[in-house]
Amino acid sequence: MTVGGRPGREPRSRWRPVSARSVAGQVFLLQWLIVVLLVVSATVVLVWQTRSAGVEAARGRSLACAVGVADSADTVAALRSADPTAVLQPVTQRIGPACGVDFVTVLGTDGIRYTDPMPSLIGKRAAGDFRRALAGQSYTERFRGAPSDAVRAVVPVQDRSGKVVGIVTTGVQVTTLSAALDRVLPIVAAGAVGALALATVGGVWVSRRLSLQTRGLGPREVTRMYEHHDAVLHSVREGVLVFDGERRLTLANDEARRLLALPDDVEGRHLDELCLPQSTRELLSSDRVATDEVHMAGDRLVAVNHRPTGRYDGPAGTVTTLRDTTELQALAGRAATAAQRLELIYDAAVRVGTTLDVVRTAEELAQVAVGRFADVVTVDLLDAVVSGEEPPPGTPTTMRRVAVAGVASGEALHEVGGAVTVDPATPQGRGLAYHRAILVPDLAASTDWRHGVPAFAERTLRAGFHSMISVPLRARGTVLGTANFWRRGPQPFSGEDVDPAEELVARAAVCVDNARRYTREHALAVALQRSLLPGRLPPQNAVEAAYRYLPAQAGVGGDWFDVIPLPGARVALVVGDVVGHGLHATATMGRLRTAIHNFSALDQSPEELLAHVDELVVRIDQDPAPGAEAEPVTGATLLYAVYDSTTGACEVARAGHVPPVLVHPDGTVEVLDVPANLPLGWGTAPFETHTRTLQPGSKLVLYTDGLVERRDLDVDDGLERLRHALARPGRTSEQTCTDVCAALLPEHPQDDVALMVATTRCLAPDRIAHWDVAPDPAAVAPVRAACVRWMTQWDLGDAAFTAELILSELITNAIRYGAPPITVRLLYDRDLTCEVSDASSTAPHVRRAAASDEGGRGLFLVAQLAAHWGTRYTAHGKTIWTEHTLTP
Numbered sequence: 001m002t003v004g005g006r007p008g009r010e011p012r013s014r015w016r017p018v019s020a021r022s023v024a025g026q027v028f029l030l031q032w033l034i035v036v037l038l039v040v041s042a043t044v045v046l047v048w049q050t051r052s053a054g055v056e057a058a059r060g061r062s063l064a065c066a067v068g069v070a071d072s073a074d075t076v077a078a079l080r081s082a083d084p085t086a087v088l089q090p091v092t093q094r095i096g097p098a099c100g101v102d103f104v105t106v107l108g109t110d111g112i113r114y115t116d117p118m119p120s121l122i123g124k125r126a127a128g129d130f131r132r133a134l135a136g137q138s139y140t141e142r143f144r145g146a147p148s149d150a151v152r153a154v155v156p157v158q159d160r161s162g163k164v165v166g167i168v169t170t171g172v173q174v175t176t177l178s179a180a181l182d183r184v185l186p187i188v189a190a191g192a193v194g195a196l197a198l199a200t201v202g203g204v205w206v207s208r209r210l211s212l213q214t215r216g217l218g219p220r221e222v223t224r225m226y227e228h229h230d231a232v233l234h235s236v237r238e239g240v241l242v243f244d245g246e247r248r249l250t251l252a253n254d255e256a257r258r259l260l261a262l263p264d265d266v267e268g269r270h271l272d273e274l275c276l277p278q279s280t281r282e283l284l285s286s287d288r289v290a291t292d293e294v295h296m297a298g299d300r301l302v303a304v305n306h307r308p309t310g311r312y313d314g315p316a317g318t319v320t321t322l323r324d325t326t327e328l329q330a331l332a333g334r335a336a337t338a339a340q341r342l343e344l345i346y347d348a349a350v351r352v353g354t355t356l357d358v359v360r361t362a363e364e365l366a367q368v369a370v371g372r373f374a375d376v377v378t379v380d381l382l383d384a385v386v387s388g389e390e391p392p393p394g395t396p397t398t399m400r401r402v403a404v405a406g407v408a409s410g411e412a413l414h415e416v417g418g419a420v421t422v423d424p425a426t427p428q429g430r431g432l433a434y435h436r437a438i439l440v441p442d443l444a445a446s447t448d449w450r451h452g453v454p455a456f457a458e459r460t461l462r463a464g465f466h467s468m469i470s471v472p473l474r475a476r477g478t479v480l481g482t483a484n485f486w487r488r489g490p491q492p493f494s495g496e497d498v499d500p501a502e503e504l505v506a507r508a509a510v511c512v513d514n515a516r517r518y519t520r521e522h523a524l525a526v527a528l529q530r531s532l533l534p535g536r537l538p539p540q541n542a543v544e545a546a547y548r549y550l551p552a553q554a555g556v557g558g559d560w561f562d563v564i565p566l567p568g569a570r571v572a573l574v575v576g577d578v579v580g581h582g583l584h585a586t587a588t589m590g591r592l593r594t595a596i597h598n599f600s601a602l603d604q605s606p607e608e609l610l611a612h613v614d615e616l617v618v619r620i621d622q623d624p625a626p627g628a629e630a631e632p633v634t635g636a637t638l639l640y641a642v643y644d645s646t647t648g649a650c651e652v653a654r655a656g657h658v659p660p661v662l663v664h665p666d667g668t669v670e671v672l673d674v675p676a677n678l679p680l681g682w683g684t685a686p687f688e689t690h691t692r693t694l695q696p697g698s699k700l701v702l703y704t705d706g707l708v709e710r711r712d713l714d715v716d717d718g719l720e721r722l723r724h725a726l727a728r729p730g731r732t733s734e735q736t737c738t739d740v741c742a743a744l745l746p747e748h749p750q751d752d753v754a755l756m757v758a759t760t761r762c763l764a765p766d767r768i769a770h771w772d773v774a775p776d777p778a779a780v781a782p783v784r785a786a787c788v789r790w791m792t793q794w795d796l797g798d799a800a801f802t803a804e805l806i807l808s809e810l811i812t813n814a815i816r817y818g819a820p821p822i823t824v825r826l827l828y829d830r831d832l833t834c835e836v837s838d839a840s841s842t843a844p845h846v847r848r849a850a851a852s853d854e855g856g857r858g859l860f861l862v863a864q865l866a867a868h869w870g871t872r873y874t875a876h877g878k879t880i881w882t883e884h885t886l887t888p
Helices: 023-070 073-079 084-099 174-214 219-235 254-260 278-284 326-351 358-369 427-434 454-462 495-532 583-601 606-622 715-726 733-744 777-793 798-817 858-865
Strands: 103-107 139-143 150-158 164-173 239-244 249-252 290-297 300-309 317-324 376-381 398-405 419-421 438-440 467-475 478-487 543-550 557-566 570-581 637-644 649-655 661-663 669-671 690-693 699-703 753-760 768-773 822-828 831-838 868-874 877-885
Touching: 023 084, 023 103, 023 139, 023 150, 023 164, 023 174, 073 084, 073 103, 073 150, 073 164, 084 103, 084 164, 103 150, 164 174, 239 254, 254 317, 278 290, 278 300, 326 358, 326 495, 358 376, 358 398, 358 478, 358 495, 398 478, 427 438, 427 467, 427 478, 438 495, 467 495, 478 495, 495 583, 543 557, 543 570, 543 733, 557 583, 557 753, 570 583, 570 699, 570 753, 583 606, 583 637, 606 637, 606 649, 637 699, 661 715, 669 715, 699 715, 699 733, 715 733, 733 753, 768 777, 768 798, 777 798, 777 822, 798 822, 798 831, 798 858, 798 877
Parallel strands: none
Antiparallel strands: 103 164, 139 150, 150 164, 239 249, 239 317, 290 300, 300 317, 376 398, 376 478, 398 419, 438 467, 467 478, 543 753, 557 570, 570 637, 637 649, 649 690, 661 669, 661 699, 699 753, 768 822, 822 831, 831 877, 868 877
């Protein structure tokens, strides 16, 4: 036959018969045999399952029907009737078809049939063993015998007492089950034939497809295919080595020869004859499985995969593949570097800014970057930033070195804390001016960074530094300083390092700015608090007072103290604590301190003063300030004590505050049992006062709870430690404060601490004069003369004349408007105090007298002549007092 005018091979028919000797024919025969076996097996299993399912279904129907008949009360009644057959036979005839069973038979306990589908069997004994039923057991069984084989259920009929009075048997005959199976068999057979036919057609189609895909290849075609395969094997970019069981090389493709520098006649040689690296030779000589194990092959990195062969009755040996991964390793190195940079940024976010301290934040930035990004890091900040102020606009010319890491501070150009001059031509100056990082990849070749510091530049180069990056610290559009990164390792800085440096510094700059803002706000709060606390204790002779105030580490709070001189050689000692910290607590403390000063000017008793302050706190919380929600004042604590140096009496009242401690002159320490009362604003119960007479030289210790209570110290343990610290006599108030703080306070207290120690004094008896005055105007002159004699004895000079006029007026008013008894007392302390007391509670008032009035000018003269005057109410009346300043 000719094709295209030339003789050639006869083309193969597309649907020619498949030869049994071909691979396609053999696959078809094997597939057909497997399908036949599967179809026959499936048919047998299906028939068996169908028959088994029918038997099980018959058992279930029979048992359900038998149980239903046996459990019926009518069945029991019928069995006990005179003619059970007449009653039960019609019922069982209806139940059988309804339940899907062939027969329903009711038997007596002796096995005699009362009912049966075949009336001829009624009255005859049923075949089978019914002993289990008579024992009260229900069961199903495969019955063989007359009248027919069946699957039946046997259920006892029991009365209410549980006695078996009959037996019910129901069942399906085997012929019925066989008939159901016969109806299914044609369908199963048809399905089997159809499946076999479908499988045969599929097998033929698969065989035809296989024949078409192999194209009937002969020896030549197979040889050609092998040649093609060999060409592909030697052209791929992955080396292949095949060794036999004796470790002789049987196959090496071109890529393997190139990677391992193998000679042309290498095949057939033993492994030991190949010039391979030691690690590679050890791997190829073993049966160890290796996956992508990296080995050096000359200057190349090779990933080696090694597997032993011969596991499945094949020839023993090994197969090894080699893949050049030099470029991949370089790429992986860059990826690892990027991962390290990301890890650095993450660590910086965690480790930088752990405190709100500007210098500490700069040190954390330097410590994070050293060793991982740079060899040496320096951080310079503006002085305004360090002090918490707003940085000035423009490019800074001077900064301060605040952190150095990676080198000793003495080896750096600028010491930590030293001033740094910024030259506009240096990388630092250009970075601040352009607001971007400046990279100097080669310090030896660059000259701009040496401006003004040639000696430092030479020392830097000799130390091996070769590159640097200067990054300005900017946050919220404000320049805060600059961070400089220096390297002297094998890898200099490159352009890829600029972005990580900027990211690292940007994160740190936000933390520095936050710390700067906190420093400013903290400084303002501290300044406000200091301005609200007493700058120095007022002069008075009643006590020798010393104090300590330590703000909390978290910020300023609301603890305060006060020493308020009172008329009559008395003094008020105050310690209080406002809930919370910050400006609000400080402002609240100032309000309460001002209120206490005002209330103490009214010369009230401690319980009355606490009641007024409590009422004030309630009003403050009921009328909050506008704007943001303010913290409540309720809960503040206060201790108020009044000490009288003329009698040694001390009255103490507290509102929820920690109790005061009394140190006797002999060193005995006592916690005063002052009624605690509720904190300010928490209740309306009256405040109670504790009165105690103190010996001269006693120490009254007032403090806030931060001294004796913290997270790791219970208040009882704190009081015990305080008692131990105070139990040493012979110390001044100042020494006592120092010793108590050293014994009880941690390095960084978590709460404010206010401590005041007051050593009591008594006014000398020769500086106190006292008279009882009769309620007679004639008694004024003798008392006045006696007062003048005492003041002359005290050598008071001009003050005696003024005091004489005031005493004359006050005594006259007491006689005229007061009530007996009337007393006069002179106290010579820092000032001269005149007191006139009577039993009346009527308060005098100063008024401006008209020109025609004969009286009303007495108190006006008193107010003009005395430095201070006022009225103090007592339990027995009132006392009008005046104070006269004495010139030294």
